[in-house]
Structure formats: C-alpha cells, structure tokens
Amino acid sequence: MQLIADNLHIVNSSVRNALKKLNPEPIKELVTKCEMAGADVIDINSGPLTRNPVGKMTFLVETVQSVTNLPVMIDTANPIAMEAGLKANKKTAIINGFSLEPVKLEQILPLAKKYKVDIIGYLLYPDGRVPNDASERFSLAIEILQAIQNQNIDQNQLIIDPVIVPLSWQNGSKQAREILDVIQNLPDILGFPVKTIAGLSNLASGHGYKGKRLLLEKTYLPMLASAGLSMALLNIFHDKTIEVGKACEPLVNPEVFSWAEL
Amino acid sequence: MQLIADNLHIVNSSVRNALKKLNPEPIKELVTKCEMAGADVIDINSGPLTRNPVGKMTFLVETVQSVTNLPVMIDTANPIAMEAGLKANKKTAIINGFSLEPVKLEQILPLAKKYKVDIIGYLLYPDGRVPNDASERFSLAIEILQAIQNQNIDQNQLIIDPVIVPLSWQNGSKQAREILDVIQNLPDILGFPVKTIAGLSNLASGHGYKGKRLLLEKTYLPMLASAGLSMALLNIFHDKTIEVGKACEPLVNPEVFSWAEL
Numbered sequence: 001m002q003l004i005a006d007n008l009h010i011v012n013s014s015v016r017n018a019l020k021k022l023n024p025e026p027i028k029e030l031v032t033k034c035e036m037a038g039a040d041v042i043d044i045n046s047g048p049l050t051r052n053p054v055g056k057m058t059f060l061v062e063t064v065q066s067v068t069n070l071p072v073m074i075d076t077a078n079p080i081a082m083e084a085g086l087k088a089n090k091k092t093a094i095i096n097g098f099s100l101e102p103v104k105l106e107q108i109l110p111l112a113k114k115y116k117v118d119i120i121g122y123l124l125y126p127d128g129r130v131p132n133d134a135s136e137r138f139s140l141a142i143e144i145l146q147a148i149q150n151q152n153i154d155q156n157q158l159i160i161d162p163v164i165v166p167l168s169w170q171n172g173s174k175q176a177r178e179i180l181d182v183i184q185n186l187p188d189i190l191g192f193p194v195k196t197i198a199g200l201s202n203l204a205s206g207h208g209y210k211g212k213r214l215l216l217e218k219t220y221l222p223m224l225a226s227a228g229l230s231m232a233l234l235n236i237f238h239d240k241t242i243e244v245g246k247a248c249e250p251l252v253n254p255e256v257f258s259w260a261e262l
Numbered sequence: 263m264q265l266i267a268d269n270l271h272i273v274n275s276s277v278r279n280a281l282k283k284l285n286p287e288p289i290k291e292l293v294t295k296c297e298m299a300g301a302d303v304i305d306i307n308s309g310p311l312t313r314n315p316v317g318k319m320t321f322l323v324e325t326v327q328s329v330t331n332l333p334v335m336i337d338t339a340n341p342i343a344m345e346a347g348l349k350a351n352k353k354t355a356i357i358n359g360f361s362l363e364p365v366k367l368e369q370i371l372p373l374a375k376k377y378k379v380d381i382i383g384y385l386l387y388p389d390g391r392v393p394n395d396a397s398e399r400f401s402l403a404i405e406i407l408q409a410i411q412n413q414n415i416d417q418n419q420l421i422i423d424p425v426i427v428p429l430s431w432q433n434g435s436k437q438a439r440e441i442l443d444v445i446q447n448l449p450d451i452l453g454f455p456v457k458t459i460a461g462l463s464n465l466a467s468g469h470g471y472k473g474k475r476l477l478l479e480k481t482y483l484p485m486l487a488s489a490g491l492s493m494a495l496l497n498i499f500h501d502k503t504i505e506v507g508k509a510c511e512p513l514v515n516p517e518v519f520s521w522a523e524l
Binding site for chain 2: 167171172173174176177180212215216218219220221222223225226227243244247248250251252253254
C-alpha cells in the first residue's frame with residue numbers, strides 16, 4: 001500500500017500564500033518534509049484555480065518536481081489547470097480525478113489518454129451524490145470502466161476511489177464496512193486487478209467522533225490495507241498512523257516484504 | 263469483537279507463586295486490573311497442574327469468580343484440572359480447548375457436553391503440527407465440526423482458533439494472510455456463523471521483529487476484527503492495542519455500535 005501525502009492542499013494557509021505570491025520556498029520545504037515523513041506520492045490539491053490556472057498549476061508542478069522525484073497527483077476540478085499540470089510534468093503524474101459527471105467525462109478523462117497517465121475515478125453519481133452501499137458502488141465502477149473503454153483508454157490506467165464518508169454520517173459505520181467490501185471485491189467484479197485509492201482523512205471529518213480522529217484513522221487503515229487498498233491518501237505528518245501504514249506491509253504483502261523495511 | 267485477557271498465566275511469576283501458596287490476593291488484584299483495563303473475558307492459563315490439579319484449579323476459578331462476573335476460559339491440557347474448573351465454575355465458563363489430538367477428543371471434548379459450555383477447537387493436526395495455509399485449516403475445521411457432531415454437541419458451542427503463528431517463521435507473513443482468509447470464510451465453509459478466537463500475542467513471539475511487537479499487534483488487530491474475529495486473546499495491559507481493539511467496533515459492527523462506547 002502506497003502512502004499519498006494530502007498535505008499540499010490549498011486549505012493550508014502557507015500553501016495558499018505561497019501560491020498567491022508564486023513563492024516556491026514554502027512549497028519546496030513542505031514537499032521535502034512529506035518525502036522524509038514517508039510519502040510515496042505527493043497530491044497537489046490546488047483547488048479550482050479560477051484566476052491564472054495555467055500559470056499557477058505550472059508553478060506548483062515545477063516547484064514540487066524541483067525537490068522530489070516522487071510521483072505527483074494533480075488534484076483539481078479545473079480542466080485548464082489539469083492540462084497545464086500535465087504539460088508541466090517532467091516525471092510521473094496521476095490525474096485526480098474524474099467521475100461520471102458529464103463535464104469531467106468530456107474534459108478531464110480525455111487527458112488520461114492524451115498524456116498517457118493514470119487517472120483516479122470516483123464512485124459518485126453524475127450529480128455528485130455519494131452511493132449508499134457496496135452494490136451501488138459496483139454499478140458505478142462498471143459505468144466508470146465503460147467510460148474508460150469508450151474513450152479507448154487502457155483500463156490499467158484506472159485507479160478507483162470508492163469514496164470514504166464521515167463516520168459521523170447517519171449510515172457512516174455501515175458505509176465504512178461497505179467500502180472495505182468494495183475494495184476487496186472490485187477486482188473480481190471488474191475482471192482485472194484494478195488499483196484502488198481512498199482518502200483516509202474523510203473518515204473522521206465533521207463532528208461526532210469526540211477527539212478520536214487519529215485513533216479511528218490508525219484503526220481503519222489496516223482494515224483498508226487488508227482489503228487490498230493500493231494507495232491511501234492521508235496526512236503524512238500523522239506519524240502514529242504512518243507507522244501503522246508501514247507495518248501493514250508484512251501483513252498484506254508476504255511476497256514482497258523484507259524485514260529490513262520495518 | 264470481545265477482548266480476552268491472557269494475563270492470568272502460569273508463566274507470570276506472581277501467578278505461579280500465588281498458586282503455589284494458594285494465596286488468593288495477587289490473583290484477585292490481577293483479575294480486577296484486567297477487568298478495569300477492558301477485558302470482556304478472563305483466560306485462566308494454569309499450565310498442566312500435574313500436582314494437585316483439582317485443588318489448584320478449584321482455587322483458581324473460585325478466586326477469579328470472587329472478584330468478577332466476567333466469563334472465564336479454563337485453559338489447561340489436563341482433563342482432571344479442566345473438569346475441576348468446570349465443577350467450581352458458578353458463572354460462565356469456556357473450555358480452552360481441544361484439537362484433533364486423540365486424548366483431547368476423548369477426555370476434553372466430552373466435558374463441553376457434560377457441562378453445557380462453549381469450547382475452543384484449535385485448527386491443528388492430531389500430532390500438534392500447525393497447518394500451512396487456509397485450505398489445510400478449512401479441512402481441519404470440517405474435521406473439528408464432525409468431532410463435535412459425533413459427540414452430539416451443539417455446533418453453536420464451538421469457537422474455532424485458526425492458530426496464529428509467529429511472523430518471524432519462514433512462512434509467517436503468508437500465514438498471517440491465510441489466518442484472515444480463514445476467519446472471513448469459515449462461516450461459509452462450515453455453513454453456520456461459527457465463532458472464532460485468535461491469540462494475538464503469538465504474532466510477534468520469537469525473534470526477528472526488532473522491537474516492533476506492539477506496532478505489529480495493533481496493526482494486525484484491526485485486520486482480524488475486519489475479517490470477523492469474535493474474540494481476541496491478548497495482553498490486556500497493552501493499552502494502545504486495547505484502545506485500537508475498542509475503536510474497531512464502529513468499523514465492524516455498524517448495527518450494535520453506539521458513539522457513547524468509544
């Protein structure tokens with residue numbers, strides 16, 4: 001299971017200020033810290049970048065790649081910014097992401113073919129609604145795969161995100177189980193070893209968890225790993241969670257594990 | 263998932279000394295601490311009790327039950343001691359346990375019927391060998407179930423232990439995966455919702471884990487819970503592991519969970 005840093009995020013004020021001034025230093029420093037903390041991939045969540053999307057995304061990708069060789073996820077809903085990021089990319093990029101929303105199918109998904117990069121597909125309804133259970137997610141995954149095939153994109157470029165919801169939602173506990181079912185059974189349902197990603201920070205967002213956020217994250221992460229999750233998107237500075245994420249390896253990947261890694 | 267304290271164990275010198283002198287105080291104190299630490303059941307591991315098995319096991323069960331109403335597991339290979347424990351029991355007792363070893367089938371298993379108590383069945387070969395994979399464990403589980411049926415014991419009294427082995431064994435990582443497969447699929451294989459138990463302390467016993475014992479335990483425990491484990495036998499004083507064990511509840515039991523419990 002790869003660990004993806006979700007820390008380079010526009011909601012972070014130091015990122016927002018650096019982006020406003022096109023000042024690379026705070027971003028370089030953050031990315032270097034993410035890599036040292038154990039990140040396997042850096043997610044670049046720029047928000048929509050309505051003003052100067054090309055200049056700002058180019059700046060972000062170039063700045064990140066000036067200090068690391070790690071793959072980057074380009075995380076924006078703005079197709080102009082997305083394409084600028086893919087053009088600026090000199091190493092490995094992943095599109096984060098698309099869904100069945102028509103604008104995404106038309107303007108984001110074709111970029112996966114054009115730039116030959118992996119792309120994350122969210123199991124959401126076209127109107128953005130979150131599915132209620134595993135069965136609805138399997139149906140959406142089949143539609144996502146069809147969309148990929150309709151555009152003659154290699155299915156191996158697809159990474160599915162089943163969309164973790166807050167545990168505090170009325171059906172949050174049930175949804176947490178259903179997500180594990182989806183991750184475990186999606187390869188059988190789709191007929192190939194599809195990669196999966198999940199945003200761990202979603203689990204304890206919102207209210208109702210009484211300060212147990214870190215505890216819930218480090219408890220759910222091994223469950224996700226055990227179900228076969230390929231990539232976990234998370235706060236890479238939650239060191240107790242990361243330690244657990246790394247310790248999942250000998251327990252989920254007998255073939256590739258070496259004790260020296262733990 | 264219930265948490266079973268494995269702390270009342272003859273290898274613990276304070277337990278050994280208390281038993282030698284039939285001094286109830288250290289045992290009462292230990293059991294009270296186990297209950298306060300979150301134990302749902304107390305395992306009484308007396309060893310074989312070759313001298314005075316009846317007197318010593320009666321003393322142990324009476325002493326434990328004088329300070330707690332929690333169920334007890336009577337954990338000995340000595341049938342004389344086992345029956346003495348079941349006779350002394352005034353609350354809920356569980357036999358821990360039997361296997362396909364002939365002496366256990368003949369002398370331990372019948373006690374489950376005689377005293378109408380649950381009994382743990384270990385997935386081991388008759389000569390004590392540990393199975394190599396899930397498939398061997400499923401075959402052993404079917405034989406265990408047949409043994410139960412042959413003695414006209416209600417199958418709902420059966421609790422299966424798939425036998426966790428040290429991760430440091432040559433095939434330890436693979437075995438850790440196979441155990442999860444067994445726990446998840448045993449109800450389908452046996453055709454009823456059979457209960458399961460696993461001894462977490464086995465995972466990192468022996469050498470080769472470089473001081474990562476607690477980390478491995480708290481990483482594997484959510485995987486076991488997610489696979490559907492009914493009972494985890496563990497060191498109830500490992501508070502970080504216990505905290506994780508309790509946090510599994512909202513993530514595995516949507517129906518019964520209340521936020522107030524976390």
